[in-house]
Amino acid sequence: MIHNIEQNIEKIKNLLSTYLTPDEIKNRLELIEKINQLKKEKNAVILGHNYMTPDVFYGVSDFTGDSLYLSEQAAKTNADIIIFNGVYFMAETAKILNPEKKVLIADETAGCSLSESVKPEQLKKFRRENPGIPVISYINSSAEVKALSDIICTSANAVKVINSVKEDTVLFLPDSYLAANVQKETSKKIITWNGKCMVHELFTPFDIELSKKTFPGVHIIAHPECNPEITKIADFTGSTSQIQKYVEQKRPDKIFLLTECSMGENIKARFPEIQFVSTCQMCPHMKKINLDMIYHSITNEKFEINVEPEIIEKARISLNRMFEIN
C-alpha cells in the first residue's frame, strides 16, 4: 500500500487517543513530523511491515505491506537511503535486492525465531548428505541461508514454488507448520525443518472454539505459520497481504485474526466498523521498532545492513528464481 502520510495524521490522532494522554499524543506527532522532515532532507524512503504499530505504519511509512512487496518497492525507488521497519531478515532481503543502496534497520537485534532456527552449517551438512534434493527456503531466513538455497518462497507462493521443481522430494525450511499446511496442497514429498514462529505457535484450536462460543458468527482468519489443526478449521488462511485483500473484499462483521496484533489494529483503522474479537499475539522482535528508534536510525544513519557481496549474489539468484515462477 502506498501512503499519503499527511492524510493519515487525523487517523493516527484518533487511534492514539484510545490509549495515550494528550501530552503523549503530542510527543508522538512531533516525532512523526521530525522523522518525515529528516526523510525529505536525506532523500530516504521508509518501508513499514504489516506488523508495525499504527503510528509507524500510518505516520512515517511511505509503503506498507509484506516483506517481499516492500523489497520490490525498494528496488524501484530513487531514494539514497532505505529504512526498513520490520525484522532483520526483511532488511537483509531489501539489501540483497538493492545492493548499491544504504539499507537501515532501527534496531539490529530485531530477529525472528524462524530465521534463527537454521544455522548455515546445518544446511551445508544436509546438502552434503542429501545431494539432489532441492532446498526451498521461506523468505524468513538469513541472507546466508538464502544463498545456500535453490529457491526462496513466501507463504503466498509456497505451493507454486514447490510444484515448480522437477524432483518429487524437497527440503522446505525453516517453518514446520507452514510446511505441513503446504503439504495439504501438493503431491510432492516435503522434508521439514524444526522451525516455528514464536508468535503464531501460541494460538491453539481451543482459542477458536472459545471464540466461536463467545462471539457467534465470528470469522476465523489465520496465518499459515499457525498449527495445521488451526488452519483446518479457519474460514480463511493466508499471508498478511492475502489477509488484507480478503478482509477488504469480504468485510466480515466480526473477525478473530490469528496473527500479530498490529495487523488487526492497522486494518481496524481503515475499517472501524469491523469488530476484532479474541486475543492476538505480539511479536517481541517487531515491537522493537518504534518511533524513537526510527528517529535515532534516520538521524545517525544506523544500523546499516551489510551483506558479503558473494552472499548477495547467490541469495539473489534464489530470490530471482522465485520471481520467475511468480
Ligand code: CIZ
Ligand atoms: O514476508 C512477510 O512479510 C511475512 C513474514 C509474513 C507475511 O505473511 O506477509
Ligand code: SF4
Ligand atoms: Fe518471525 Fe514470527 Fe516475529 Fe514474524 S511474527 S518476525 S515469523 S517471530
